[in-house]
Structures are given as structure tokens and as C-alpha cells.
Amino acid sequence: MKHSLTYIFDKKTEKVFPIDLKNPKDVLLFKGWEKDVANRLLHRTEYTDDIVVSTVFLMLDHNYHAEGDPVLWETMIIKDGEYHDWSRYDSYAKAKAGHKKACDFVERKIREATFPWYLFWKRWKREKFFDGMDA
Numbered sequence: 001m002k003h004s005l006t007y008i009f010d011k012k013t014e015k016v017f018p019i020d021l022k023n024p025k026d027v028l029l030f031k032g033w034e035k036d037v038a039n040r041l042l043h044r045t046e047y048t049d050d051i052v053v054s055t056v057f058l059m060l061d062h063n064y065h066a067e068g069d070p071v072l073w074e075t076m077i078i079k080d081g082e083y084h085d086w087s088r089y090d091s092y093a094k095a096k097a098g099h100k101k102a103c104d105f106v107e108r109k110i111r112e113a114t115f116p117w118y119l120f121w122k123r124w125k126r127e128k129f130f131d132g133m134d135a
Contacts, residue, residue, distance in 0.1 A: 007072055008033045009057045014092050016072060034059060043099045047106055052078045055099040062088055075099050077106060
């Protein structure tokens with residue numbers, strides 16, 4: 001796929017469209033599209049007020065190499081308003097699988113936490129929650 005710098009994503013068809021920012025019509029399309037956050041938010045899973053897994057369409061290609069497909073999706077684990085882990089993907093299918101993998105990780109960490117974790121959440125050493133992120 002030839003690289004553009006900017007893209008939009010149609011959730012219904014799951015297709016990506018390159019945007020030429022030198023074309024005035026594309027610029028108007030891109031400006032209108034980027035204002036609608038629902039277009040960019042693909043999945044959001046909230047576990048507590050403090051823990052969220054979010055997968056978004058980035059709109060800008062994050063593949064910094066000359067070869068390969070554009071990297072346009074990102075999954076983040078957000079805890080206490082800070083980003084603790086993220087992964088980027090070059091396809092929507094990989095982004096969906098990555099979101100599930102991140103959710104599975106968070107759920108495993110919650111199960112491993114001191115029982116009952118939800119009663120002691122505010123007092124628990126939060127930095128311990130994400131130890132072994134790569135496990």
C-alpha cells in the first residue's frame with residue numbers, strides 16, 4: 001500500500017481511505033471527520049474508574065519506515081489517567097485482537113490481586129498492579 005500521512009476509517013465497511021491534504025475536498029473531509037471522536041474510538045472497556053482499555057484509530061500513519069503497511073490503530077491500557085502500556089497495529093483485525101489481549105491481561109491482573117480487590121483498591125499499592133506487564 002502506498003503511504004499517505006493521513007487516513008480516515010469507515011467502521012461500517014472496515015476500510016481505510018488515504019487523505020491527500022493537498023486536495024481541498026480531502027482537507028474538508030478530514031477536518032469534519034477528525035472532529036467526531038466516535039469515528040476514532042473503536043473499543044473502550046472500563047474496569048473501574050481508574051482502569052480503561054481503549055483502542056483508537058490514529059488517523060496519522062505511525063509506521064516510520066519506508067516499507068510496510070501504515071500503522072493506524074493503537075490500544076492503550078490507562079490506569080489513573082496515565083498510559084501504562086500500548087501497542088500499535090497495521091490492520092483493524094489486529095487492533096481488535098490487540099484490544100482483546102489487553103483486556104485479558106487486565107482481567108488476569110485483577111483476578112491475581114488481593115481478594116477482594118475492589119474493597120481495597122484505593123489503598124492498594126497501585127504500581128504493583130502493572131508489574132510484569134510483558135508477562
